[in-house]
Amino acid sequence: MEDAGGGTVYRMARPETLKIVHLDSFAAIYHRASGITHLVTAPAPEILATLGEAGLTRSALLGRLAMDYELGDADEAALLARLDELVATGLVSTA
Amino acid sequence: MRHSFAVRIGPVGFRIGSDWRAPIAQLESLYATYPKPHDGVPDFTVRLFAARPWRRFVRPAVMIGGDYVLPEAAPLPLAQGLLAAEMGMNLQMALGQRRYLLLHAAVVERNGQALILTGISGAGKSTLAALLSLRGWRLMGDEFALLDPETGLIHAFPRLLSLKNASIATVAAELPADRFGPLLEGTPKGSIRHVVPDAAAVAAMDQPARPALILFPSFGFEAAARDVSPSEVFVRLTQASTNYVAIGERGFDALTALVRTVPARAIDYPDTASAVAQVEAAWLDR
Numbered sequence: 001m002e003d004a005g006g007g008t009v010y011r012m013a014r015p016e017t018l019k020i021v022h023l024d025s026f027a028a029i030y031h032r033a034s035g036i037t038h039l040v041t042a043p044a045p046e047i048l049a050t051l052g053e054a055g056l057t058r059s060a061l062l063g064r065l066a067m068d069y070e071l072g073d074a075d076e077a078a079l080l081a082r083l084d085e086l087v088a089t090g091l092v093s094t095a
Numbered sequence: 096m097r098h099s100f101a102v103r104i105g106p107v108g109f110r111i112g113s114d115w116r117a118p119i120a121q122l123e124s125l126y127a128t129y130p131k132p133h134d135g136v137p138d139f140t141v142r143l144f145a146a147r148p149w150r151r152f153v154r155p156a157v158m159i160g161g162d163y164v165l166p167e168a169a170p171l172p173l174a175q176g177l178l179a180a181e182m183g184m185n186l187q188m189a190l191g192q193r194r195y196l197l198l199h200a201a202v203v204e205r206n207g208q209a210l211i212l213t214g215i216s217g218a219g220k221s222t223l224a225a226l227l228s229l230r231g232w233r234l235m236g237d238e239f240a241l242l243d244p245e246t247g248l249i250h251a252f253p254r255l256l257s258l259k260n261a262s263i264a265t266v267a268a269e270l271p272a273d274r275f276g277p278l279l280e281g282t283p284k285g286s287i288r289h290v291v292p293d294a295a296a297v298a299a300m301d302q303p304a305r306p307a308l309i310l311f312p313s314f315g316f317e318a319a320a321r322d323v324s325p326s327e328v329f330v331r332l333t334q335a336s337t338n339y340v341a342i343g344e345r346g347f348d349a350l351t352a353l354v355r356t357v358p359a360r361a362i363d364y365p366d367t368a369s370a371v372a373q374v375e376a377a378w379l380d381r
Contacts, residue, residue, distance in 0.1 A: 019344065019347065019348075021347075021351040021355070023324075023325040023326040023329055023351070023354060023355065024324050024325050024326050025326070026326035026329075028326070028329055028347070028351055030344055030347040032344065035340070035343055035344075037333065037339075037347055039326060039329065039330060
């Protein structure tokens with residue numbers, strides 16, 4: 001599929017700004033930078049863990065997610081939509 | 096102000112000032128066995144005042160002021176001055192409390208373990224708390240559970256129980272009349288009558304308790320019970336907290352720890368007898 005993000009590298013927000021607590025199928029994330037609590041479910045925690053501090057491009061992220069997680073037949077457009085939502089919340093940065 | 100009264104409820108000291116004697120006299124009577132604020136210094140101040148000087152006498156209307164106020168709050172008639180004082184005290188807690196994570200919930204305790212009853216207004220929290228306090232439980236509060244982020248313990252806040260409408264008669268059937276305040280009719284929430292917590296609840300109000308079970312009661316349904324997942328409890332308790340956002344990461348830590356370690360159930364009940372039985376059953380199964 002077309003990779004709209006091109007060579008942009010996506011990184012999880014700096015670890016010291018996040019507190020992630022796994023509750024059940026949901027995880028609660030406290031974002032210190034904004035003071036906002038997020039409640040997320042798959043694939044958001046997997047995306048954050050995969051990006052890590054090093055960061056990945058969109059296409060590299062999709063490849064790693066497919067390899068590391070059984071995200072079923074989740075289509076790439078849906079995964080990238082979740083990535084964009086994480087960028088919007090500040091939990092993922094492109095800087 | 097012309098008249099004033101100071102009281103400590105659990106860890107929180109209040110001073111209530113009033114343009115009128117009557118609400119202060121009622122507070123003095125109903126809170127007669129309560130201690131005064133630590134070192135005489137209240138945490139919060141409530142003011143009951145007349146919007147205009149002549150309104151102390153002509154159709155007296157009680158405005159609620161204090162450290163924290165709701166700008167749009169309508170005044171109450173003087174006959175409901177006690178309610179105005181209680182609303183003012185709740186308001187200070189809801190808007191100003193920073194030491195504890197506040198959960199809108201009733202709490203009762205047995206053997207050092209706390210049962211948290213939370214839910215929407217009308218779910219029966221106060222009624223259940225009153226009935227359970229007559230059945231061997233220690234009343235810790237009917238309005239706010241004070242969760243200490245440092246220890247994970249619940250602190251008691253046993254203010255006057257606030258019974259509304261049909262629950263007044265339900266509790267009156269089991270409780271002596273001298274435990275009741277005046278019947279306040281025509282309030283914004285219908286009829287309200289306050290109940291003085293029993294002597295044991297007041298005597299033990301400085302003893303916190305370890306949370307052991309969270310229940311979400313719902314009145315008016317066929318008897319039913321289900322487990323509630325930690326994430327659902329988390330969402331519902333953030334909504335039931337008045338200061339979750341204000342206290343920031345300490346609140347997040349306290350609440351995630353609570354929902355991960357304490358079981359939670361939702362119980363539906365058709366009547367109070369069923370509710371008490373379901374609470375006891377859930378407590379045994381926790």
